[in-house]
Amino acid sequence: MNKELKNKFVKELQSNQGIIHKICRAYTKGDAQHKDLFQEISIQLFNAYPKFRGDAKFSTWMYRVAINTAISLYRKSKRQVQTSELFDNLKELEFKDYDDTKDRQVAMLYQAINKLNDIEKALVLMYLDDKPYVEISDVLGISEVNARVKMSRAKTKLRNILNP
Numbered sequence: 001m002n003k004e005l006k007n008k009f010v011k012e013l014q015s016n017q018g019i020i021h022k023i024c025r026a027y028t029k030g031d032a033q034h035k036d037l038f039q040e041i042s043i044q045l046f047n048a049y050p051k052f053r054g055d056a057k058f059s060t061w062m063y064r065v066a067i068n069t070a071i072s073l074y075r076k077s078k079r080q081v082q083t084s085e086l087f088d089n090l091k092e093l094e095f096k097d098y099d100d101t102k103d104r105q106v107a108m109l110y111q112a113i114n115k116l117n118d119i120e121k122a123l124v125l126m127y128l129d130d131k132p133y134v135e136i137s138d139v140l141g142i143s144e145v146n147a148r149v150k151m152s153r154a155k156t157k158l159r160n161i162l163n164p
Contacts, residue, residue, distance in 0.1 A: 001050055009049045012058045019059060020066050026113050026121045027070040044069045064139045067122045112161040120154040127151055
């Protein structure tokens with residue numbers, strides 16, 4: 001990857017890293033696993049970036065890669081995330097701490113989200129980011145109608161988890 005492309009990637013990743021933090025928070029327990037998954041997703045994004053055609057927004061593409069990486073690692077290691085060393089080319093990426101103590105309601109919501117299946121987690125995370133259903137369906141590879149139905153069911157599950 002040439003230097004200009006690397007710089008563009010780092011800039012995009014820096015400005016959109018909140019997406020990765022949300023996914024890490026939903027698929028891990030604890031700061032160490034969060035940081036490991038963040039690193040692994042960053043590596044996967046870096047490796048795939050030269051093939052990014054720009055057909056979709058960077059954030060949409062990032063969601064797809066991040067969710068697939070998280071689900072793949074979750075299934076392979078049963079929450080024991082194994083990571084690789086972060087490439088030297090990403091040294092300039094500054095890891096920002098993600099403060100999960102700011103709001104107890106958010107923490108409770110994420111605990112509830114953790115009880116959902118993989119597809120429901122991805123749906124809810126993108127829904128909370130105000131992603132349109134057409135984008136959600138594109139990332140998950142399902143129809144827009146199916147995304148709406150699954151989201152409705154996920155909301156019901158969350159209500160039942162949060163208000164037993």
